[in-house]
Amino acid sequence: MAHEALWNMKRTIKYYRIIWLRHDLPAGLSVFLVALPLCLGISLASGAPLYAGLLSGIIGGLVVGLASGSQLAVSGPAAGLSTIVAASIISLGNYQLFLLAVMVAGLFQLVLGLLKLGVIANYFPSSVIKGMLAAIGILLISKQVPLALGYNQPDFWTSGFLKLFSATHFLGSISSFSHHITKGAILVSFLSLAILIVFQQPFAKKIRVVPAPLLVVVIGIVANMLFTATGSGFALQQTQLVNIPANIFASISFPDFSKLFSNSEIWKDGLIIGLLATLETLLCLEAIDKLDRRNRISPVNRELVAQGIGNMTCGLLGAIPMTAVVVRGAANVDAGGRTKLSAFTHGLFLLLAVLLVPFLLNRIPYASLAAILLVTGYNLTKPKLFRNMWSLGWKQFIPFLVTIIVILSTDLLIGVSIGLLISIYFIVRNNFKAEYRITKTHHLGIESHIIKLNSNVTFLNKVNLRKALDEIQEYSVLTIDGSDCNFIDYDILEVISEYHSKAHDKHIELHLKGIEKVSVTAVH
Numbered sequence: 001m002a003h004e005a006l007w008n009m010k011r012t013i014k015y016y017r018i019i020w021l022r023h024d025l026p027a028g029l030s031v032f033l034v035a036l037p038l039c040l041g042i043s044l045a046s047g048a049p050l051y052a053g054l055l056s057g058i059i060g061g062l063v064v065g066l067a068s069g070s071q072l073a074v075s076g077p078a079a080g081l082s083t084i085v086a087a088s089i090i091s092l093g094n095y096q097l098f099l100l101a102v103m104v105a106g107l108f109q110l111v112l113g114l115l116k117l118g119v120i121a122n123y124f125p126s127s128v129i130k131g132m133l134a135a136i137g138i139l140l141i142s143k144q145v146p147l148a149l150g151y152n153q154p155d156f157w158t159s160g161f162l163k164l165f166s167a168t169h170f171l172g173s174i175s176s177f178s179h180h181i182t183k184g185a186i187l188v189s190f191l192s193l194a195i196l197i198v199f200q201q202p203f204a205k206k207i208r209v210v211p212a213p214l215l216v217v218v219i220g221i222v223a224n225m226l227f228t229a230t231g232s233g234f235a236l237q238q239t240q241l242v243n244i245p246a247n248i249f250a251s252i253s254f255p256d257f258s259k260l261f262s263n264s265e266i267w268k269d270g271l272i273i274g275l276l277a278t279l280e281t282l283l284c285l286e287a288i289d290k291l292d293r294r295n296r297i298s299p300v301n302r303e304l305v306a307q308g309i310g311n312m313t314c315g316l317l318g319a320i321p322m323t324a325v326v327v328r329g330a331a332n333v334d335a336g337g338r339t340k341l342s343a344f345t346h347g348l349f350l351l352l353a354v355l356l357v358p359f360l361l362n363r364i365p366y367a368s369l370a371a372i373l374l375v376t377g378y379n380l381t382k383p384k385l386f387r388n389m390w391s392l393g394w395k396q397f398i399p400f401l402v403t404i405i406v407i408l409s410t411d412l413l414i415g416v417s418i419g420l421l422i423s424i425y426f427i428v429r430n431n432f433k434a435e436y437r438i439t440k441t442h443h444l445g446i447e448s449h450i451i452k453l454n455s456n457v458t459f460l461n462k463v464n465l466r467k468a469l470d471e472i473q474e475y476s477v478l479t480i481d482g483s484d485c486n487f488i489d490y491d492i493l494e495v496i497s498e499y500h501s502k503a504h505d506k507h508i509e510l511h512l513k514g515i516e517k518v519s520v521t522a523v524h
Contacts, residue, residue: 025345031337036213038057063309064306064322121282138377192220285300399423462495478503
C-alpha cells in the first residue's frame with residue numbers, strides 16, 4: 001500500500017511538472033509581462049510608493065496563488081481600488097496608518113470567507129457595480145492626464161473630482177502648467193496610446209507577439225534613451241521616470257500597530273477597501289470561470305480566505321491592497337495556463353525582476369504608465385457601457401448614473417450606498433404593483449371589482465392597497481381573493497379587516513376568499 005501511494009505521488013508530481021513546463025511556465029511569463037507595468041501604474045495612480053504595487057503583485061502570485069482554489073485567476077493591485085487607496089492615504093496622512101487599514105480589509109475578507117458569505121456580491125445590483133467601476137474609470141483618467149502631459153507635480157490632482165475645479169487646485173496649477181509640460185512626455189504618451197488602441201482592434205490578434213503594456217514600456221524606455229543620447233529637448237527629467245530603490249526591502253514601510261485603535265478612520269477605510277476588494281474579486285472570479293475551457297467553478301469562500309490572507313500580508317509588508325484581476329486572469333487563459341502554478345510563476349518572475357533588475361525598471365517613463373492607465377480607465381467607462389445601460393431602461397440607468405455622479409461629487413462609499421438605495425426603491429416600487437391585481441367588470445348596471453392577491457403580500461403594499469380600496473365606488477361588489485397567497489402580512493390583513501367592518505356603511509358588498517379577518521383595535 002505504501003509503495004503504491006508513493007508511486008501515485010511520483011506520477012502526480014511528474015504530471016504537474018510536465019503541465020508546468022509546457023503550459024504554466026510560459027503562461028506565467030506572459031502574465032508577468034502584463035502585470036509588471038500594471039503594478040507600477042496602479043501604484044502611481046494610488047499615490048503609494050512604486051514598490052508597493054510590485055510587492056502586492058508578488059504577494060498575489062506567491063501567497064494568494066497557492067492559497068486560492070481558482071486555477072486561472074491571478075491576483076495583484078487593481079485599478080478599481082486606486083481611487084479609494086489614494087483617498088485613504090491622503091485622509092489618514094500617514095502610509096503606516098494606511099497599511100493598518102489594508103490589514104483590517106484583509107481581516108474582513110478572511111471573516112467573510114470563514115463565515116461562508118461569498119454570496120455577498122449577488123446582493124449588489126449590477127447597475128450599481130457598473131456605475132462604481134465607470135466612476136473609478138473617470139477618476140483614473142482624470143488623474144493620469146497631467147502625467148501623460150509631463151506634469152510631474154503629484155499634488156495637481158489631490159481629492160474629489162469636483163474639487164479639482166476650485167481655484168486652489170485646477171486654476172492654480174494651470175497657471176504654472178506650461179513650466180511643467182514636457183514635449184518628450186507628450187510624444188511618449190501619444191505613441192503609447194496609439195499602440196494600445198491598435199492592439200485592442202480585432203485585426204491586431206495576428207501581430208500580438210508581446211503584450212501591449214510591455215511593448216509600451218519598452219518603447220518609452222528606448223525613446224527616452226534616444227532623446228538623452230542625442231541631447232534632444234525631448235529628453236525626460238529624472239522626476240518623470242520611475243524611481244524604485246536599489247534595495248527595495250530596505251525601503252519597505254511597516255504598519256504602526258500602536259495606532260490601531262487610535263483612529264476610527266483606519267477601521268472605516270479598511271472595511272470599505274475590504275468590501276470593494278471582495279466585490280471586484282468575486283466579479284472577476286465569475287468572469288474567469290466563464291473563460292475556463294475546462295468549465296471549472298472556483299470556490300468563492302476559499303477565494304475570500306485566500307484574498308484575506310493576501311491583503312493581511314500586504315498590509316504587514318508595506319504593499320497596497322489586491323484583488324483578483326480580470327486583465328491578468330484573461331491573459332493567463334489566453335496564454336494557455338492550466339493550473340494555479342501559472343499565477344505562482346508570475347509572482348516569482350516579479351520577485352526576480354525586483355531583486356535583479358531594479359535599474360531597468362527605473363528607466364520607465366511615467367508617461368508610459370499613464371497611457372496604460374488612461375486606456376484602463378477608458379475600458380471601465382466606455383461610451384458603449386452608457387448606451388447599453390440606457391437601452392436597459394430607467395430602472396437600470398438611473399441607479400447607474402446616480403452612482404457615478406455621487407461618487408464623483410463625494411466619495412465611493414456614499415455613491416455606492418445611494419445607488420443601492422435607488423435600486424431598492426425601484427424594487428419596492430415594482431413590488432407595490434406586482435403583489436396584487438385589480439380587475440373591474442359591469443353586470444346589470446352593477447360595478448364588480450376583484451382584487452387578486454399574488455404570492456407574497458407585505459406591508460410594502462399597504463399604502464397602495466388602501467388607496468385602491470378607497471377608490472371603490474358605493475353600491476359595488478368587491479371580492480378580495482387571497483386563495484393563492486403563500487404569505488399575507490398582518491398589516492395587510494388589518495387593512496382588509498378594517499375595510500370589511502366599514503364596507504356595509506359604504507353600501508359595498510364585500511366577499512373575502514382565502515383571507516382570515518383579524519381583530520382591529522384602535523390605539524390612542
